[in-house]
Amino acid sequence: MTTVGGVAGSVPATPQSAALSKPPWHRRAADSIRRNEEAGWRSVAWVAVLLPLAALVFAITVLAIKAWPAVRLNGWYFLYGRTWTDGHGAYAATVTTDGVKHIQGAQFGAWAIIWGTLASSIIAIVIAVPLSLGAAFALTERMPTWISRPLGFTVEILAGIPSVVIGLWGILTFGPWLANNVYPVIADNMPDVPLLRYFGNPHGSGEGLLTAGIVLALMIVPIIASTTRDLFAQVPPLPKEGASALGMTDWEVANKVTLPWVRSGIIGASVLGLGRALGETIAVAMIGGAIQQIPHTIYQPFTTAAAAILTQLDGAQTDGTGFYVATLAELALVLAVISVGVNLVARIIVNRTSRVAAPLGGA
Amino acid sequence: MNTLVAAPAARRRRATTQVWRALTYLALVLIMAPAAWLLIGVVARAWSHWRWSVLWTQLTPTGGGLRDQILGTLILMVAVLVVAGTIGVMAGIHLAEFTRKGKLSGWVSAPLRTASDVLSGFPSIVLGYVGFTALVVGLGWRLSLLPAVIILSIMVIPYIAKTTENSLRQVPTGYREGADALGMSAGYSLRKVVLKTALPGIVTGLLLALAIACGETAPLLYTAGFSNTLPHSLTQSQFPYLTYVVFTFYNDPSVQKHYLAYDAALILVVIVMLLLVASRIIVARTQRYSESARTAATRRPFGRFRNDPSLAALPVPDLGPGFENLPTS
Numbered sequence: 001m002t003t004v005g006g007v008a009g010s011v012p013a014t015p016q017s018a019a020l021s022k023p024p025w026h027r028r029a030a031d032s033i034r035r036n037e038e039a040g041w042r043s044v045a046w047v048a049v050l051l052p053l054a055a056l057v058f059a060i061t062v063l064a065i066k067a068w069p070a071v072r073l074n075g076w077y078f079l080y081g082r083t084w085t086d087g088h089g090a091y092a093a094t095v096t097t098d099g100v101k102h103i104q105g106a107q108f109g110a111w112a113i114i115w116g117t118l119a120s121s122i123i124a125i126v127i128a129v130p131l132s133l134g135a136a137f138a139l140t141e142r143m144p145t146w147i148s149r150p151l152g153f154t155v156e157i158l159a160g161i162p163s164v165v166i167g168l169w170g171i172l173t174f175g176p177w178l179a180n181n182v183y184p185v186i187a188d189n190m191p192d193v194p195l196l197r198y199f200g201n202p203h204g205s206g207e208g209l210l211t212a213g214i215v216l217a218l219m220i221v222p223i224i225a226s227t228t229r230d231l232f233a234q235v236p237p238l239p240k241e242g243a244s245a246l247g248m249t250d251w252e253v254a255n256k257v258t259l260p261w262v263r264s265g266i267i268g269a270s271v272l273g274l275g276r277a278l279g280e281t282i283a284v285a286m287i288g289g290a291i292q293q294i295p296h297t298i299y300q301p302f303t304t305a306a307a308a309i310l311t312q313l314d315g316a317q318t319d320g321t322g323f324y325v326a327t328l329a330e331l332a333l334v335l336a337v338i339s340v341g342v343n344l345v346a347r348i349i350v351n352r353t354s355r356v357a358a359p360l361g362g363a
Numbered sequence: 364m365n366t367l368v369a370a371p372a373a374r375r376r377r378a379t380t381q382v383w384r385a386l387t388y389l390a391l392v393l394i395m396a397p398a399a400w401l402l403i404g405v406v407a408r409a410w411s412h413w414r415w416s417v418l419w420t421q422l423t424p425t426g427g428g429l430r431d432q433i434l435g436t437l438i439l440m441v442a443v444l445v446v447a448g449t450i451g452v453m454a455g456i457h458l459a460e461f462t463r464k465g466k467l468s469g470w471v472s473a474p475l476r477t478a479s480d481v482l483s484g485f486p487s488i489v490l491g492y493v494g495f496t497a498l499v500v501g502l503g504w505r506l507s508l509l510p511a512v513i514i515l516s517i518m519v520i521p522y523i524a525k526t527t528e529n530s531l532r533q534v535p536t537g538y539r540e541g542a543d544a545l546g547m548s549a550g551y552s553l554r555k556v557v558l559k560t561a562l563p564g565i566v567t568g569l570l571l572a573l574a575i576a577c578g579e580t581a582p583l584l585y586t587a588g589f590s591n592t593l594p595h596s597l598t599q600s601q602f603p604y605l606t607y608v609v610f611t612f613y614n615d616p617s618v619q620k621h622y623l624a625y626d627a628a629l630i631l632v633v634i635v636m637l638l639l640v641a642s643r644i645i646v647a648r649t650q651r652y653s654e655s656a657r658t659a660a661t662r663r664p665f666g667r668f669r670n671d672p673s674l675a676a677l678p679v680p681d682l683g684p685g686f687e688n689l690p691t692s
Contacts, residue, residue, distance in 0.1 A: 034548055034550070034551060035548060036550075037548060037549075037550025037551055037554070038548060038549040038550030038553070039550075040550065041456065041461075041550050041553060041554075042457075042461055044453050045453045045454065045456045045457035045460075045461055046457060046461075046468075047453075048449070048450045048451075048452075048453030048454040048456075048457060049453070049454040049457040049458060049475055049524075050475070051450050051454065051520065052454060052475070052478050052479045052482050052517075052520055052521055052524065053474070053475055053478040053479075055482060055517045055520070056478045056481055056482045056485075058493075058497070059482075059485065059489070059490065059493045059517075062493045062496060062497045062501075063489070063492070063493060066496055130390065131390045131393055131394055132390075132394075133390070134386055134387040134388075134389065134390025134391065135387070135390045135391040135394050135395075137387045137390075138387040138388055138390065138391040139391065141387075142384070142387065142388075151391070151395065153639075153643070154395060154398055154399070155394065155398070156639060157398070157402070157635075157636065157639060158394075158398045158401070160571070160574045160578070160635045160636075160638070160639050161401065161402075161578070161632060161635060162577070162578025162579070162580070162606060162609075162631050162632075162635065163578065163580070164578070164580045164606045164609045164610050164628075164631075165401075165405060165578070165609060165628045165631055165632060166401065167609075167610075168405070168609050168613055168624065168625075168628050169400075169401050169404050169405060171613070172408075172613065173400075173404050173408075174397070174400075174401075218394075218397055218398070218401075221394055225394070249376050249377065249379065249380035250380045250383060250384060251376075251379050251380040251382075251383035251384075252376070252380070254383065275484055278486070279484075279485075279486025279487065279488070279489075280486075281486065281487060281488040281580075281581035282580045282581050282606075282610060286610070306486050306488045306489075306581070309488050309489075309492060310488050310491075310581055310584065313492065313495070313585060325496070328492065329492065329496070332488070332489045332492045332493075335486055335488075335489055336485055336486065336489045339484055339485070339486050340481050340484045340485065342484070343480065343481070343483070343484030344477075344480065344481065344484070347480055
């Protein structure tokens with residue numbers, strides 16, 4: 001009777017035998033673990049899922065606390081001012097204004113930095129979006145899988161290459177090549193009219209805004225191109241085939257059927273790329289020259305918020321009052337707000353695309 | 364792929380479409396050429412003076428090798444894998460499996476996901492600044508391994524959580540129902556059925572997160588610092604890694620250091636390539652055996668026709684092995 005439950009190790013034959021033979025302790029322990037396994041998973045997962053939120057709150061709190069004196073003292077000047085100086089050197093007097101200690105003469109207006117951040121990202125987006133769209137079309141619509149797959153993998157590799165390596169290539173190989181072969185041609189042929197004057201001489205050494213913009217474009221192409229490629233693959237073939245059966249050319253099918261179908265997805269991917277370009281640090285710091293100025297031509301050195309934090313944080317610590325470091329925290333806060341905002345907008349657009357019907361026939 | 368044979372078109376329309384085609388190919392070339400140039404350039408620059416001893420000699424003030432920097436990068440990767448991998452995968456499991464509508468978990472899942480998205484949009488240098496002020500200065504640690512690992516982990520956790528959640532959601536409902544029908548407890552079926560099925564996707568996400576982690580420079584400069592040799596302390600002494608070598612040595616006066624910068628760039632590229640190829644192999648292998656490869660061809664259409672039953676019922680042509688990924692057209 002008792003052997004049934006014990007030896008066979010399965011369900012006891014009758015209720016009585018279950019009562020008679022209590023399973024050995026290790027089996028009871030195993031049973032209890034098995035019963036409570038889910039609770040274990042759940043509790044650990046609960047803790048883990050709260051950690052990103054905690055990290056986010058932590059990061060924002062640290063930045064806000066650190067930046068508060070700078071926000072108070074710099075005021076709005078921070079956003080439009082053009083003078084950026086930590087005062088009259090390390091030996092200058094320390095003064096207190098509005099309860100904030102700083103070196104006498106310190107004045108931080110970040111307009112050149114904000115300008116550089118926006119300008120380089122816009123250049124990158126302007127170059128990257130058409131290239132990604134064209135390449136995604138070529139890959140999905142016109143090429144057999146045995147060609148498009150390795151090419152797609154190359155784009156993926158491009159996404160994975162560390163930005164410091166891209167920066168190295170940009171500053172040693174690509175920038176000088178552009179400065180020797182491309183920029184002179186553009187600069188020498190530019191008419192001296194407003195706006196276009198910006199593309200004129202001097203064309204510099206390849207270390208500057210345009211080179212950084214082009215390299216940034218190269219870095220965000222993988223994001224935009226791979227998303228666009230996936231979107232194109234999701235357009236059902238029937239409307240496209242119907243369109244070409246009606247006599248539409250390739251261009252018309254692309255323009256009238258495929259693109260409207262995925263338009264907001266592409267916008268979302270582009271904004272996502274923009275977010276990446278805004279926050280890119282190392283490559284821009286290496287290629288952009290990290291000189292804080294609004295360049296007179298598009299070829300000259302400049303800096304971005306991320307690059308400025310990177311290159312100045314070390315020196316900022318010589319300011320014993322901590323005001324310079326606080327100002328960099330304010331810069332970090334502004335950068336974080338901009339790029340997080342851009343990212344959220346992109347995600348909202350992308351999420352909406354996957355819900356709302358595609359605008360076919362000009363709906 | 365879709366060879367679209369146009370009906371007789373006016374000359375202008377034909378010209379437009381020819382220009383359009385040419386432009387798409389041009390765009391492809393304009394992306395591929397710099398990509399190839401970049402890869403070949405990095406390899407060529409390093410290869411012309413490559414010596415294998417770089418891999419096993421220590422860095423000295425005048426030259427030497429990169430042994431400790433390579434080890435440092437690998438240690439960083441392993442530490443990030445352990446810390447961010449655990450937290451990220453568990454967070455992904457929570458978001459995919461344990462959220463229930465109407466319960467607390469359902470209510471908070473949307474803000475938690477948003478927090479994760481926001482965090483992934485944070486510029487890396489901003490996180491580096493936070494690590495520097497809060498951990499290195501605030502907690503009284505010095506530039507060292509631990510703050511670097513914490514900041515890198517915060518960077519990649521949202522990424523891992525997202526890929527984990529997505530791959531868990533792709534586990535067929537039939538698997539879960541089958542596990543339930545066999546009387547498995549929820550935890551057991553999660554471990555033995557659901558996670559096992561989603562594992563390739565999770566591992567792919569982990570590998571890509573590692574690729575991000577090993578290539579980061581900006582947050583490490585102000586959390587890990589740099590040193591020539593591996594330290595003995597977790598929180599008190601600066602830590603060596605490869606990206607710093609690239610970032611700083613390329614404009615050093617000494618030629619030896621230039622060479623080391625190129626070498627470090629080459630090693631980084633090789634590490635990233637290995638990770639990418641590994642993730643590719645995993646994806647390819649699992650697609651060969653899973654049924655998702657076959658269902659991928661009938662992926663639910665996008666947008667207006669999403670719920671059109673006539674499209675969902677389209678027959679999948681079964682052409683046998685080797686043709687699984689053929690489009691349904």
